[in-house]
Amino acid sequence: MWVSPQHHCPGQTSITSQNGFVSFPKSSTTSRAISSNMGNPHTTLPPSGSFKKPINQPITDCNTQIRKFCEVGNLKMAMDLVCNAQKSELELATYCSVLQLCADFKSLDEGRKVHSFIDSCGIEMQNASAPKLAFMYLSCGDLREGRRVFDRMANEKVFLWNMLLSEYAKIGNFEESIMLYERMVEFEVEANSYTFSCILKCLAAKKSVAKGERVHGYLLKLGFGAYNTVVNSLIAFYFKCGRTESARKLFDEMCDRDVITWNSMISGYTANSLAEKGVEVFIDMLSTGIRVDLATIVSILAACANVGVISLGRSLHAYAIKAGFNKEITFNNTLIGMYTNCGDIDGASCIFYNLGERSVVSCTSMIAGYARDGLSDKAIALFHEMKMEGIKPDIFSVTSILHACACNGSLEDGKEVHNYIRENNMDLDVSVSNALMDMYAKCGSMEDALSIFSQMPIKDIVSWNTMIGGYSKNSMPNEALHLFGAMQQELKPDIVTLTCVLPSCASLAALDRGREVHAHLLRNGLAFDNYVVNALIDMYVKCGALVLARSLFDKTPVKDLVSWVVMVAGYGMHGFGREAIAAFKKMRKAGIVPDEVSFISILHACSHSGLLHEGWRFFDIMRNDCNIKPKLEHYACMVDLLARSGKLSKAYRFVETMPIEPDASVWGALLCGCRIHHDVKLAEKVAENIFKLEPDNMRYYVLIATIYAEAEKWEEVNKLKERIGRRGLRKNPCCSWIEIKGKHHIFVAGDNSYPQPKKIDFLIKEWSTKMKAEGYFPNLRYALTKGEHMPKETPRCGHTERRAMAFGIMSFPPGKIIRITKNLRVCSDCHEMAKYVSKKVGSEIVLRDSNRFHHFKNGSCSCRGYL
DNA sequence: CGGATAGTAC
Numbered sequence: 076m077w078v079s080p081q082h083h084c085p086g087q088t089s090i091t092s093q094n095g096f097v098s099f100p101k102s103s104t105t106s107r108a109i110s111s112n113m114g115n116p117h118t119t120l121p122p123s124g125s126f127k128k129p130i131n132q133p134i135t136d137c138n139t140q141i142r143k144f145c146e147v148g149n150l151k152m153a154m155d156l157v158c159n160a161q162k163s164e165l166e167l168a169t170y171c172s173v174l175q176l177c178a179d180f181k182s183l184d185e186g187r188k189v190h191s192f193i194d195s196c197g198i199e200m201q202n203a204s205a206p207k208l209a210f211m212y213l214s215c216g217d218l219r220e221g222r223r224v225f226d227r228m229a230n231e232k233v234f235l236w237n238m239l240l241s242e243y244a245k246i247g248n249f250e251e252s253i254m255l256y257e258r259m260v261e262f263e264v265e266a267n268s269y270t271f272s273c274i275l276k277c278l279a280a281k282k283s284v285a286k287g288e289r290v291h292g293y294l295l296k297l298g299f300g301a302y303n304t305v306v307n308s309l310i311a312f313y314f315k316c317g318r319t320e321s322a323r324k325l326f327d328e329m330c331d332r333d334v335i336t337w338n339s340m341i342s343g344y345t346a347n348s349l350a351e352k353g354v355e356v357f358i359d360m361l362s363t364g365i366r367v368d369l370a371t372i373v374s375i376l377a378a379c380a381n382v383g384v385i386s387l388g389r390s391l392h393a394y395a396i397k398a399g400f401n402k403e404i405t406f407n408n409t410l411i412g413m414y415t416n417c418g419d420i421d422g423a424s425c426i427f428y429n430l431g432e433r434s435v436v437s438c439t440s441m442i443a444g445y446a447r448d449g450l451s452d453k454a455i456a457l458f459h460e461m462k463m464e465g466i467k468p469d470i471f472s473v474t475s476i477l478h479a480c481a482c483n484g485s486l487e488d489g490k491e492v493h494n495y496i497r498e499n500n501m502d503l504d505v506s507v508s509n510a511l512m513d514m515y516a517k518c519g520s521m522e523d524a525l526s527i528f529s530q531m532p533i534k535d536i537v538s539w540n541t542m543i544g545g546y547s548k549n550s551m552p553n554e555a556l557h558l559f560g561a562m563q564q565e566l567k568p569d570i571v572t573l574t575c576v577l578p579s580c581a582s583l584a585a586l587d588r589g590r591e592v593h594a595h596l597l598r599n600g601l602a603f604d605n606y607v608v609n610a611l612i613d614m615y616v617k618c619g620a621l622v623l624a625r626s627l628f629d630k631t632p633v634k635d636l637v638s639w640v641v642m643v644a645g646y647g648m649h650g651f652g653r654e655a656i657a658a659f660k661k662m663r664k665a666g667i668v669p670d671e672v673s674f675i676s677i678l679h680a681c682s683h684s685g686l687l688h689e690g691w692r693f694f695d696i697m698r699n700d701c702n703i704k705p706k707l708e709h710y711a712c713m714v715d716l717l718a719r720s721g722k723l724s725k726a727y728r729f730v731e732t733m734p735i736e737p738d739a740s741v742w743g744a745l746l747c748g749c750r751i752h753h754d755v756k757l758a759e760k761v762a763e764n765i766f767k768l769e770p771d772n773m774r775y776y777v778l779i780a781t782i783y784a785e786a787e788k789w790e791e792v793n794k795l796k797e798r799i800g801r802r803g804l805r806k807n808p809c810c811s812w813i814e815i816k817g818k819h820h821i822f823v824a825g826d827n828s829y830p831q832p833k834k835i836d837f838l839i840k841e842w843s844t845k846m847k848a849e850g851y852f853p854n855l856r857y858a859l860t861k862g863e864h865m866p867k868e869t870p871r872c873g874h875t876e877r878r879a880m881a882f883g884i885m886s887f888p889p890g891k892i893i894r895i896t897k898n899l900r901v902c903s904d905c906h907e908m909a910k911y912v913s914k915k916v917g918s919e920i921v922l923r924d925s926n927r928f929h930h931f932k933n934g935s936c937s938c939r940g941y942l
Numbered sequence: 943c944g945g946a947t948a949g950t951a952c
Contacts, residue, residue: 405943436944540948574949609950640951675952
């Protein structure tokens with residue numbers, strides 16, 4: 076027995092502590108009331124002869140009259156008589172009959188009246204009527220009062236115990252059910268099959284395997300091992316707890332399995348992701364000749380959907396038509412789900428559009444199927460169609476359609492659905508609100524998402540994660556981190572929260588915050604999930620801690636595609652092209668098939684290290700070996716690669732002959748190359764192409780202006796400035812930052828309110844003087860343009876990165892790595908200074924700009940001039 | 943009978 080005194084929590088409702096007149100009869104019956112039916116309270120009526128009739132009974136006995144009305148179900152007349160009767164005349168059996176009627180009619184008010192009449196009787200009457208009274212309250216849905224009466228009475232009636240157990244289970248208070256069961260066992264109330272079915276459900280809900288096993292032992296001892304209903308419940312319990320072998324063992328040992336047994340096996344295996352075994356069971360079932368019912372078909376279709384075996388699904392479809400199930404709407408709905416899950420969207424829509432009657436469920440299945448298949452437009456169209464047909468979408472339909480809008484990125488459709496949701500007060504549902512927030516986040520409107528979030532009275536962990544993830548995805552890392560902080564005031568972040576927040580740490584290069592997250596994961600034993608580990612590796616990569624990223628990567632036992640791609644991209648960004656290529660090869664050797672994104676990473680890596688030949692090879696591998704059609708990103712990488720290598724005209728021809736229309740990013744890659752190789756003429760041609768496509772992207776104006784400035788074409792620079800002014804564009808202010816002890820120190824161009832300005836400026840001045848004295852000259856061309864003509868003309872970078880660098884050198888002990896982040900590309904002047912400082916001070920400097928990493932060590936940079 | 947809402951890589 077697993078009941079022990081420790082289980083009895085203080086303060087909990089307890090039978091023993093309720094009052095003084097409770098007695099607990101130890102059951103002495105030898106014949107067990109195994110068959111006593113919970114659904115039949117009449118069997119528990121107190122014997123009507125237990126109270127003696129009053130003497131001087133009139134012939135037209137009011138008791139008889141009341142009971143007559145009860146027999147014919149006339150509650151009103153019965154109650155009238157009860158109310159008018161002399162209370163001392165009424166017998167227990169009469170009260171019981173009326174209470175039963177109140178229970179049948181679920182008439183709580185009348186029941187309460189009867190209760191008050193009984194209360195005015197003697198204690199004997201009160202005690203004797205208590206079971207019926209408790210029954211009445213429980214039947215009428217007043218669990219609290221039912222429990223109160225129950226607690227006050229002597230109770231050996233298993234029927235009432237069962238009723239209480241199931242009522243608590245109904246409202247989800249499984250703990251209370253379990254506690255009551257423990258008490259039952261303790262007081263030796265004889266449990267019956269209903270007790271076991273119910274308690275096993277509760278224990279399954281709480282996944283209490285150990286307690287369930289003890290119940291299992293107990294029921295065997297009482298001889299319930301041969302009861303189908305009980306064993307079926309046990310099987311369901313074991314499946315719910317993931318103990319498929321235990322369920323199987325019971326099944327194998329059963330001698331007369333009924334249809335429910337078979338169905339439980341099929342759905343149990345399916346729920347435990349062992350749908351194949353479910354299918355096997357189904358085939359065995361067919362060979363036994365047992366009648367297949369609707370539930371069987373529905374379970375096996377779900378199994379098919381999980382396995383994704385469309386052939387079996389199709390033959391089941393045929394089988395079910397023969398057996399006549401195709402008229403059942405539930406069958407058809409599951410069938411639609413099966414076809415959509417197996418990816419046969421046409422098969423699904425064929426059934427759907429041939430349905431005699433459509434229900435909300437059929438429509439929702441179909442919408443979800445379309446959404447899952449990426450056919451958001453069709454999903455949205457069907458949503459409108461069902462509304463036109465007068466089928467009212469419910470919260471299920473609405474969450475599905477929101478998902479479709481989110482996948483589509485169509486804010487307008489999403490807003491329309493939002494209006495519908497508001498009009499129907501569906502936004503009170505947490506899941507619906509979460510789906511709405513997700514839709515807005517995926518459509519890029521974090522303002523709308525936030526407005527929903529802030530209006531939610533109850534937020535669950537998904538709500539928080541959706542917002543934090545939304546901010547991360549929409550490049551609002553500060554908001555993400557801020558919300559993460561706020562969340563921790565209210566609830567504990569889970570693995571998804573941490574996975575959501577890591578990209579924000581990465582984008583801010585907030586290494587200390589990232590490390591805190593890592594520590595949190597380790598403390599909570601969560602550092603084994605692939606998603607979060609990949610996010611961690613990526614965070615370390617982007618914070619410039621390539622060594623930490625690598626050691627975490629090495630320690631990861633299961634490296635999936637993303638793990639590898641993160642490392643390949645990481646090596647690339649840090650200028651280790653050869654290592655990136657080695658990793659890519661290793662990945663393929665490990666049997667992982669690269670996808671589009673993998674090739675973008677490796678091509679980028681080649682480009683960052685100027686590996687033109689290798690880049691071409693990967694481009695060919697992608698097209699020929701992997702059958703991946705190059706996308707714009709791939710072309711942009713190739714153009715970048717060609718252009719950086721100085722093959723500008725080849726790059727231009729490449730863009731012109733692309734099989735898909737080049738976009739601004741492809742031309743932009745060429746423009747970058749023009750800058751590096753000072754080809755003003757080509758740059759002008761390219762720029763005009765770009766401005767046709769993206770006339771408002773400041774990035775390209777800055778780039779062409781720099782090209783002009785470096786060629787000393789000041790007139791052209793001025794013309795550009797006018798053009799920019801006419802368009803009302805503004806330059807993204809340049810800024811650099813450095814993290815010191817978890818705190819960010821930001822240096823913004825044109826803002827001199829940074830910390831310790833005198834010391835910083837002094838240090839920088841000293842460095843420049845020494846650089847000059849030591850003949851440390853940056854490239855001549857740049858030095859010239861920096862000369863007399865242009866200090867005011869060039870887009871000012873503000874040299875924020877050198878200030879951050881000086882601040883870092885001042886703040887950290889020598890030898891410590893200085894990590895700086897900049898929102899734009901590094902200026903070549905500062906790049907030279909960083910090289911110098913790394914040699915002079917002996918500190919390693921890691922600078923992340925908007926393009927890549929620069930590791931300055933002992934006077935040189937890992938970018939080898941590929942700024 | 944339906945959905946399944948949140949997460950990693952360029």
